[in-house]
Amino acid sequence: MGEADRSAAFDSVRGPAPAEEQHGTRNRVARSILDHGPSTAAELALRLELTAAAVRRHLDALVAEGVVEPRDKRIYGARGRGRPAKVFALTDCGRDAFDQAYDKLAVDALRWIAQSAGGGERGEAAVAAFARARLAAQAEGYRHAVEAAGPDRRAEALAEALSADGYAATARSAPDPRRGEQLCQHHCPVAHAAERYPQLCEAETEFFSRVLGTHVQRLATIAHGDGVCTTFIPRGEAPPTNTSQTTSAPSTSTAGRNPE
Known part of the structure; x- marks a missing residue:
């Protein structure tokens, strides 16, 4: 596990990670959604080798910034009990942050x-x-x-x-x-x-x-x-x-x- 991942996992022990480090990990979360489509917090945590708590913190920040938005995950076939899982998708603003300058x-x-x-x-x-x-x-x-x-x-x-x-x-x-x-x-x-x-x-x-x-x-x-x-x-x-x-x-x- 890299230093950025350890920082996210042990924030409660050593305090918040530096702003640059948090920003870098946040970009990785947004990029993963760009590359793989709407994703749940659990899917992002597994994909990026981060804790679920760390991913949720970054998702909360990205939602507040208008970069991603939560949606109900579409279910095909019979739906099980309970609420459908939430997925996070990039907004138009989030896509603009990548490479639409032209x-x-x-x-x-x-x-x-x-x-x-x-x-x-x-x-x-x-x-x-x-x-x-x-x-x-x-x-x-x-x-x-x-x-x-x-x-x-x-x-x-x-x-x-x-x-x-x-x-x-x-x-x-x-x-x-x-x-x-x-x-x-x-x-x-x-x-x-x-x-x-x-x-x-x-x-x-x-x-x-x-x-x-x-x-x-x-x-x-x-x-x-x-x-x-x-x-x-x-x-x-x-x-x-x-x-x-x-x-x-x-x-x-x-x-x-x-x-x-």
């Missing part, structure tokens, strides 16, 4: 593209074309990662590639594992721009469909106010298609709330 520049650039195309439907089409071209430039690396992984690890390989680009992505079984998997992006570097221009999310969903070679369904997005961008990937063994093609397997985007 949001205004991105929004300004997309607005210029839309206006230069004439606004209205033409402007929306121009933004959509830009969004697709942006992803096409990254297509080769993602395609190689998915193809090298084989059909049973396609979603996991795509999640790893997305994480390398700052999306803090994971792959997990859907509530009904027989139906498929869920690709979860716990962070979106362009979330504020996507809130104004949903074409970014739509192009990304189409891109996932082409890379994975199967129909996918967007269940939730950070841009819509959900805690995590969630994409459903059905079970199947269709090989990835050529991502340079302009057509793709049909995809569906919804504004459904995110399963936490």
Whole structure:
């Protein structure tokens, strides 16, 4: 156990840890929520090798600062007795503290593209074309990662590639594992721009469909106010298609709330 962890565990013996040390551990708690999605205090304590009491102190401070917020954990299937566990999710303010410093520049650039195309439907089409071209430039690396992984690890390989680009992505079984998997992006570097221009999310969903070679369904997005961008990937063994093609397997985007 590191010095910061020992400090949190033995505050009652030696007094409060220095402010810098507390701040560093608090950042680790927030970063863990960013990387893994809404989490309980117990999950954070286990993940970070801290005591539950220490994690709760840091969570209380983060809630007071508006960085995280408590929510009821969503339960699938029959609910047991007692109140559902509390999970802690990043707020918009908390996400801003990471790496969204270029949001205004991105929004300004997309607005210029839309206006230069004439606004209205033409402007929306121009933004959509830009969004697709942006992803096409990254297509080769993602395609190689998915193809090298084989059909049973396609979603996991795509999640790893997305994480390398700052999306803090994971792959997990859907509530009904027989139906498929869920690709979860716990962070979106362009979330504020996507809130104004949903074409970014739509192009990304189409891109996932082409890379994975199967129909996918967007269940939730950070841009819509959900805690995590969630994409459903059905079970199947269709090989990835050529991502340079302009057509793709049909995809569906919804504004459904995110399963936490």
